[in-house]
Amino acid sequence: MAKLYFRYGAMGCGKTMQLLQVAFNYEERGHKVCVIKPATDTKNGKKLLTRIGPERETDFCFSPNDNLFKIVSEKYKDVHCVLVDEAQFLTKEQVDELMQIVIKLNIPVMAYGLRLNFKAEGFEGSTRLLEVAHEVEELKTICDCGRKATFNARFINGKMVADGPEVLIDGSKADVEYRAFCPGCYYKLLEEE
Ligand SMILES: [Zn+2]
DSSP states (O other): OOOEEEEEOSTTSOHHHHHHHHHHHHHHTTOOEEEEEETTOOTTTTEEEOTTSOEEEOSEEEOTTOOHHHHHHHHOTTOSEEEESSGGGSOHHHHHHHHHHHHHHOOOEEEEEOSBOTTSOBOHHHHHHHHHOSEEEEOOOBOTTSSBOOEEEEEETTEEEOOSOSSOOTTOSSOEEEEEEOHHHHHHHHHHO
16 A cells, blocks of 8 residues: 655755655666656756755646646556655645545655744645654754754845745845754744844
8 A cells, every 4th residue: 555655854854865866766676756846946947956966857846726636647647656845835735635646546655845944833735744644754964063953944144034934936136045953053043133
């Protein structure tokens, strides 16, 4: 029986790298995979990039109104696995559509994403995945202080911010960066700003 997997972690924990490794393992055995990501993140076009090098084209990028069960049943029914990057940007309905892919098409779905946004609140997609996924696994990374990093901080022009939209629209001139911290360091930095 196929399952819905959610692998989450903070910024820089290697989620995309692991997704690419899983895709490689399937393809090495001659199995087809379907790699998808939300159109929310358009700065790299259709590509998945990793900080340490490897990259690949996605099969398609989806918008919040796309029905993922419909798309996969019509075009990708023959794949052995569906891999979703940036799964935090899924809508609740799309997570439920992923579950239908698992149940009705018997195709495993592995979703990779952040659990918390920069305000330390759960993303819609991640929250639903944590509720319903068959298997949930945390991918770990460390804070500057050496503790486990679970929070994500947004920096604009080098300054930490805790207000603003969940997704920043590209095209602003500001230098935006995200870094992972443990809760202790996150709140300490916030108080200092
Ligand atoms: Zn820390």
